[in-house]
Amino acid sequence: MASTVLACALVFTLNGTAAQSVGPKDIPFQQVELSKNISQLLRSNSGHYWKTAATDVSRLGDLSNYIQEQGTINGDPHLGNFSVIPITSKKGKEELKFLNIDFDDGGRGPFALEFARYVAVGKASSKDIKVKDLCNAYLSGLRGEKMKEPATIRDAESITSAEYAELRTKYVQKRVSGNKFKEIPGEIEKWDGHPNKEDVSAVIKNYEVLDVAKRPMERGGSLGSLRLWVLVKDKSGNKRILELKEYQETSLAEYQAQPEMNHRVADLFETYWRKTDPSSYTLEKVFDRVYWVREKKVTVLEYQDKVQEDEARIYIANLIGRFQARQAEGAAYLAKIEKDPTRFKEAVKAFIKDYLGTATAAME
Numbered sequence: 001m002a003s004t005v006l007a008c009a010l011v012f013t014l015n016g017t018a019a020q021s022v023g024p025k026d027i028p029f030q031q032v033e034l035s036k037n038i039s040q041l042l043r044s045n046s047g048h049y050w051k052t053a054a055t056d057v058s059r060l061g062d063l064s065n066y067i068q069e070q071g072t073i074n075g076d077p078h079l080g081n082f083s084v085i086p087i088t089s090k091k092g093k094e095e096l097k098f099l100n101i102d103f104d105d106g107g108r109g110p111f112a113l114e115f116a117r118y119v120a121v122g123k124a125s126s127k128d129i130k131v132k133d134l135c136n137a138y139l140s141g142l143r144g145e146k147m148k149e150p151a152t153i154r155d156a157e158s159i160t161s162a163e164y165a166e167l168r169t170k171y172v173q174k175r176v177s178g179n180k181f182k183e184i185p186g187e188i189e190k191w192d193g194h195p196n197k198e199d200v201s202a203v204i205k206n207y208e209v210l211d212v213a214k215r216p217m218e219r220g221g222s223l224g225s226l227r228l229w230v231l232v233k234d235k236s237g238n239k240r241i242l243e244l245k246e247y248q249e250t251s252l253a254e255y256q257a258q259p260e261m262n263h264r265v266a267d268l269f270e271t272y273w274r275k276t277d278p279s280s281y282t283l284e285k286v287f288d289r290v291y292w293v294r295e296k297k298v299t300v301l302e303y304q305d306k307v308q309e310d311e312a313r314i315y316i317a318n319l320i321g322r323f324q325a326r327q328a329e330g331a332a333y334l335a336k337i338e339k340d341p342t343r344f345k346e347a348v349k350a351f352i353k354d355y356l357g358t359a360t361a362a363m364e
Contacts, residue, residue: 027051029362038359039125046076046105046117049355051254053113059354062347066112069333071324072271073114075252076105078121079309082316084156084301086164088277096157096164096300098149100272100323104245104292107252107264111324111333112348118320120352122313124359129310131352134317135345141321142334150311156301164300165238171298172231172239181213181231189214191228195244195287200230203284204242204293207232215243226289229296240295247283247290261290271323 029048035041042049057064074081081102088094115138122129137147149157159167175181181188191214201209215227225246233239250258258264261283269278281294303309324330337344 027055029359032362035363037124038356038363039121041359041363042121042124043076043078043080047251047254049117049120050075050109050113050251052355052358054255059351061350061354062343063112063116063351066333066336066344066347067110069112069329069336070108070110071327071329072106072267073109073111073252073324074100074103074106074272074320075109075114075117075250076102077114077118077316077320079125079313079316082312082319083297083299084153084159085297086161087273087280089275090277092277094161096159096161097276098153098157098301099276100319101297103268103272104248105250105252106268106272107250107258108267109252109255111330113255114324115317115320116348116351118317119348120355123352124356126306126310126313128306129313131349132345133314135341135348137314137317138321139334139337139341139344141318141323142325142330142337144322144325145318146322147315147318150308150315152303152308153301153312153315159300164298167298167300168240169238171296172241175241176231176239179210179231181211181229183213186216188229189216195228195289199287200244203286204230204232207234207240207242210239226291228291242293243296244286244291244293247292271327 027048029041029045031044032041035044052059053067060067077100081100082098083101084096084098085101086094086096087099119131119134122134123131140147175184175188183190191212195212197209197212200212209230209232211231213229213231215229217225217227225248226244227246228244230242230244231239232242247261250264252258259267265283269276269281273281281292284291284293286293303312325334
């Protein structure tokens with residue numbers, strides 16, 4: 001069985017004593033009772049991270065000297081938000097690519113704090129991952145140096161379009177009976193509200209809409225927002241599942257004001273999917289709310305053990321560096337770090353140790 005990325009790992013030695021929260025007392029973590037470990041707690045609380053960074057700059061320590069350079073970033077980067085999915089390029093070519101697949105929590109913010117957030121979740125998820133390895137891969141990316149993809153990712157990208165279509169058919173068949181969703185506890189619930197079939201049909205023009213069901217949300221950053229599955233049939237008669245995820249303001253708004261919604265989304269696409277047809281991941285107003293609309297993807301990338309997970313984490317650190325490097329302030333940011341790379345690594349490590357201490361205390 002493939003291992004999950006929900007590994008429970010307590011990281012950094014906290015001087016043999018219980019960690020003490022040194023952050024502002026008026027910034028509580030949410031969903032503490034719903035979180036099984038620190039990794040889950042952090043991934044459910046990206047807003048806490050950004051609010052802490054904005055309201056208690058002293059917590060950043062030396063890292064505060066690296067937050068002046070900003071650009072388009074992901075407010076909640078972690079292993080689970082990167083995967084191999086089928087895409088269509090702007091030239092019409094169909095292929096499977098390893099991408100940032102969930103950037104709805106993105107926006108504008110400091111490059112250094114995006115990376116530090118990524119390191120924090122990585123360390124909370126894996127006791128073996130080294131900050132220095134993540135930093136080295138990240139700095140290599142900032143220099144424009146592309147790391148070789150791990151074999152696990154390359155193998156997933158080698159799946160053909162025909163093979164993926166077969167996997168998608170099997171995935172849909174397990175969840176559908178005729179033209180209706182099956183009700184599956186913990187996965188698919190009956191939905192009688194709005195938006196309904198007619199509401200979705202008014203917006204989704206390329207498919208015949210067959211049914212709408214509700215996805216339960218037990219925990220996570222999207223807790224409290226509506227998430228629906230839509231069963232559709234394409235022009236070839238093939239059934240697919242589309243996902244409607246209610247639009248929420250990015251957690252980066254806890255750090256600073258963000259660009260207008262459509263401007264923000266355009267920047268995110270240019271950063272993360274710039275060679276990809278954007279029609280596969282759009283914002284649409286359906287009935288009375290705005291939703292992210294995308295096809296539900298079949299999982300083709302599974303890590304068989306924690307070694308493979310950590311290899312991917314290091315590769316993603318490099319990828320984050322490359323995303324930042326090609327932005328306007330990337331060169332100035334790199335030049336600042338290059339004056340003393342060791343100082344930057346130590347600044348990241350110190351801040352992460354402090355922030356993870358706060359998260360640990362919240363779980364006690």
